[in-house]
Amino acid sequence: MSNQGAGALIDATVRPRRLARIFSRDHTVIAKQFFAMSIFFLFAGGLLALFVRWQLGFPGSAVPVPFNFLMTRTMAPGGVIAPDAFNGMFTLHATFMVYFAVLPMLVGALPNFVLPLQIGSPRMAFPTLGMLSFWLSLLGGLLMIATYFVDGGPASTGWTAYAPLAAVSHYTGSSAGQNLWILSLAILGIGLILGAANQVVTIVNHRAPGLTMFRLPLTVWSFLVTGLLVLLALPVITAAVGMLLMDRTLGTSFFVPAGLSVSGSPLAGYAGGGQPLLWQHLFWFFGHPVVYIMILPGMGVVSDVLAVFARKPLFGYRAMIYSTFAIAGLGWLVWGHHMFQSGMNPLLGTTFMASTMAIAIPSGVKVFGWLATLWRGQIRFGLPMLFALAFLLTFTVGGLSGIFMASTPVDAFIHDTYFIVGHIHYVLFGGSLFAIFAAIAYWFPKATGRMLGERLGRLHFWLTLAAFNCTFFPMHILGIGGHMRRIYDPTVYAFLRDLQPVNTFITISAITLGFAQLLLVANIFLSLKNGRRAEPNPWRAATLEWTLPSPPGDGAFAVVPEVHRWPYDYSLPNAIEDYLPQTSLHVNGTGTGTDS
Amino acid sequence: MWNFPLLPDQASTFAGRVDGLYFFLVALTAFFTVMISLMVAFMAIRYRESNTKVNRDNPLPENPTMEAVWIGVPLVIVLVIFFWGVNIYFAIARPPANAVDMYVTGKQWMWKIQHPTGQREINEIHVAVGQPVRLTMISQDVIHSFYVPAFRVKQDVLPGRYSQLWFEPTKPGIYHLFCAEFCGTKHSGMIGRVVVMESADYERWLAGGSSNGGSLGQTMADAGAQIFEAQGCITCHKMDDASRAPILKGLYGKSVALNGGETVIADEQYIRESILRSGAKIVAGYGPIMPVYQNRISEDELMQLVSYIKSLGGPATGTPAATPSAAPASETKGTPAAAKPAQNVNEPSRNK
Numbered sequence: 006m007s008n009q010g011a012g013a014l015i016d017a018t019v020r021p022r023r024l025a026r027i028f029s030r031d032h033t034v035i036a037k038q039f040f041a042m043s044i045f046f047l048f049a050g051g052l053l054a055l056f057v058r059w060q061l062g063f064p065g066s067a068v069p070v071p072f073n074f075l076m077t078r079t080m081a082p083g084g085v086i087a088p089d090a091f092n093g094m095f096t097l098h099a100t101f102m103v104y105f106a107v108l109p110m111l112v113g114a115l116p117n118f119v120l121p122l123q124i125g126s127p128r129m130a131f132p133t134l135g136m137l138s139f140w141l142s143l144l145g146g147l148l149m150i151a152t153y154f155v156d157g158g159p160a161s162t163g164w165t166a167y168a169p170l171a172a173v174s175h176y177t178g179s180s181a182g183q184n185l186w187i188l189s190l191a192i193l194g195i196g197l198i199l200g201a202a203n204q205v206v207t208i209v210n211h212r213a214p215g216l217t218m219f220r221l222p223l224t225v226w227s228f229l230v231t232g233l234l235v236l237l238a239l240p241v242i243t244a245a246v247g248m249l250l251m252d253r254t255l256g257t258s259f260f261v262p263a264g265l266s267v268s269g270s271p272l273a274g275y276a277g278g279g280q281p282l283l284w285q286h287l288f289w290f291f292g293h294p295v296v297y298i299m300i301l302p303g304m305g306v307v308s309d310v311l312a313v314f315a316r317k318p319l320f321g322y323r324a325m326i327y328s329t330f331a332i333a334g335l336g337w338l339v340w341g342h343h344m345f346q347s348g349m350n351p352l353l354g355t356t357f358m359a360s361t362m363a364i365a366i367p368s369g370v371k372v373f374g375w376l377a378t379l380w381r382g383q384i385r386f387g388l389p390m391l392f393a394l395a396f397l398l399t400f401t402v403g404g405l406s407g408i409f410m411a412s413t414p415v416d417a418f419i420h421d422t423y424f425i426v427g428h429i430h431y432v433l434f435g436g437s438l439f440a441i442f443a444a445i446a447y448w449f450p451k452a453t454g455r456m457l458g459e460r461l462g463r464l465h466f467w468l469t470l471a472a473f474n475c476t477f478f479p480m481h482i483l484g485i486g487g488h489m490r491r492i493y494d495p496t497v498y499a500f501l502r503d504l505q506p507v508n509t510f511i512t513i514s515a516i517t518l519g520f521a522q523l524l525l526v527a528n529i530f531l532s533l534k535n536g537r538r539a540e541p542n543p544w545r546a547a548t549l550e551w552t553l554p555s556p557p558g559d560g561a562f563a564v565v566p567e568v569h570r571w572p573y574d575y576s577l578p579n580a581i582e583d584y585l586p587q588t589s590l591h592v593n594g595t596g597t598g599t600d601s
Numbered sequence: 602m603w604n605f606p607l608l609p610d611q612a613s614t615f616a617g618r619v620d621g622l623y624f625f626l627v628a629l630t631a632f633f634t635v636m637i638s639l640m641v642a643f644m645a646i647r648y649r650e651s652n653t654k655v656n657r658d659n660p661l662p663e664n665p666t667m668e669a670v671w672i673g674v675p676l677v678i679v680l681v682i683f684f685w686g687v688n689i690y691f692a693i694a695r696p697p698a699n700a701v702d703m704y705v706t707g708k709q710w711m712w713k714i715q716h717p718t719g720q721r722e723i724n725e726i727h728v729a730v731g732q733p734v735r736l737t738m739i740s741q742d743v744i745h746s747f748y749v750p751a752f753r754v755k756q757d758v759l760p761g762r763y764s765q766l767w768f769e770p771t772k773p774g775i776y777h778l779f780c781a782e783f784c785g786t787k788h789s790g791m792i793g794r795v796v797v798m799e800s801a802d803y804e805r806w807l808a809g810g811s812s813n814g815g816s817l818g819q820t821m822a823d824a825g826a827q828i829f830e831a832q833g834c835i836t837c838h839k840m841d842d843a844s845r846a847p848i849l850k851g852l853y854g855k856s857v858a859l860n861g862g863e864t865v866i867a868d869e870q871y872i873r874e875s876i877l878r879s880g881a882k883i884v885a886g887y888g889p890i891m892p893v894y895q896n897r898i899s900e901d902e903l904m905q906l907v908s909y910i911k912s913l914g915g916p917a918t919g920t921p922a923a924t925p926s927a928a929p930a931s932e933t934k935g936t937p938a939a940a941k942p943a944q945n946v947n948e949p950s951r952n953k
Contacts, residue, residue: 088789176742176743177786264877266708267742320663321664321668355687373667376640383657412626414619414689414693414753420755421782482607487750493789500609500750500777
């Protein structure tokens, strides 16, 4: 592959053949491909969530007519979702959302588009790797969709795929589905690793002259840290699912202990001697950092959006960077808090308890830093700002409810209940997804040359915010009431019958939430067609991408920009405009923190 | 609006303590959520762009003192939660010396319970109020989790390895028992109940026997002794002759030196493993001559064997090390005379 700076310029200027346009090495095209894939899986995963919610809110009633087209007769005899189908749906819901919606958005679409533009580079470091990264992810995604249609149904062991449930095919109805699930994740894992390598190298090697590390916007810092996390975490899960596949197909016993039985008779074909807990350790050693992979880019985006829309320098720039590293670093030491109930030595549990609680401190630094950024600002409420402010609130709730899990005795009570489901959705929906919405609204003008429609956008925002809270907040109440996660029919439990109205309420809210997302898609399409034309810098932001035309078009940064200041020079006392772009040479009265 | 309690019943000695910490966390979370929401709302209104009559002077890009405060205050709060939590956590991890042993086997999708006195139950467990119970649990297939919301306890039940859980019921009644770890198709149907009875009622129930699951017709230790003979264990493991195999009398809870030079505590897990895979941990001075009993003994029978070996007595020093934590015995809760030797209920001195 061509690694010289000129290579990409030639690529961009020579009119590519049709095949080359599809298998494009252009980072903005790759970003759009990732974006489309991610949005598709967001809706597919959302639809699956609604099926799950339907069964929980209205147990035993048939799925309403226009939506039952996805149900085969074995999945839903008489239109009512069967237990195995239910298990498959919540498994695929989480798998789609985590692996194929949020990760490709935050490790694929966002960095591929934003990263080179923010560091003044005409391209990513490895265009071919970027292309491969997308096509491997897509292949993984297609395989994952295929699991829905194979004999025996999709994987139905949860996105955590605990062994031996997932390691021995006799324990679930799903055989080919689970195997495909594993293959799909392995392929996606490789794709994301390639993308992350590309992202890290680009940041290290392709910054414009003058753009020192401590002049990078928080978004780029978060891409750097996220990229490193992906590089370290994804190989673990890729290897672990490989071992799981061998257990399932070759008869190895990595995760299978001796002496198991299947419906009364001894399980044949396994030598035994494996450790079910080994899977949990491997899975969560990947699984907890992946939570930070999904939240850190959002934190970066929100930091920048808050500064731009409050017209203030980001408060505590360095503290923000160090807290990002602290969260990422501590993220490697906390996986055990997912396993407090799995039979852990209490002394070990205590250390995991301490390391988990320690994360509250860098997270607090971020939240208070964001608040201080708003202080005495000049706040404008553009769409990106609305989502950023919502992120600030929902992430706070999600972060604080995490302390409940860190406190082991409380965790013993709420572990595997809906409290956890509520918590993870506050972090992943209220955190990652709100940040993604902020990012979409923020960079839409740059990517398309049109502004995202404000009126429809606000409707989408308020509906989403309200429905989000109505959907996920009551889940905490269910969990404290003792409602387990992953149960097919809550009405078989006497004491949960009193909680059934809450379940119904959640389901109605979830349906509202799901349909509200159609507004986003409608807004995107309407704005693409009729949206107001975007100026190069509609938000009056200081970072480099806003020095380019909207959209940047071919040959962005054909003239490499020179950077003279940090990205947060807003509301300078003596400036004519209330901000100075990073390329501005203009020497100014105070020059707050212009350099390190 | 809705007719439901915010928390399940409090029916164990832990429940009050766990709920205390829980409510503290709720208050803390509510405080910070409200505070941050109010701050965002306040600033959004006061510092909105159209408000020109507001002081926007001196926007600080950094302020070390303030940052120290918002690092320091959360740190103190976190430390309080940590030590409070650890305190309860260790109590949950340490069964008291006077706990009654019961044995639980989980399978898709059913709980099987064995009482030391021989009663067997399915999806039901009868216990006496005020009597601490220590469960030794194992799964025959996938991972399950023993969860009694009213007791605020939950413990995963693993295949191939014992896990343990203890509780002390404080209120007679019938409480839900669930499987909390997703375990396959009928996970949501894996339901049981815990029946907590007054002591007198419990004695009567024990005498009458279980109506659901039958009975061994003898104590678990006796049943274990029969297996011990039937499987021929007794030919090597003699009561008074250590020439071919270690003497098992007094083994339970003792520290055992192995061939490799390490030592292990002879707890339930060690005994189980040594029966199934005898070559795994061989006692110092012996050869690998014991046959492997894997797939020859069911988990239920294994528990009877373990119960039998436990009935042969433990070291005279005090409580057997109950959990892998090897918690100091002096800390055990609720026993005035912690120095008393272990009172295993299934200890009908069977010195042959």
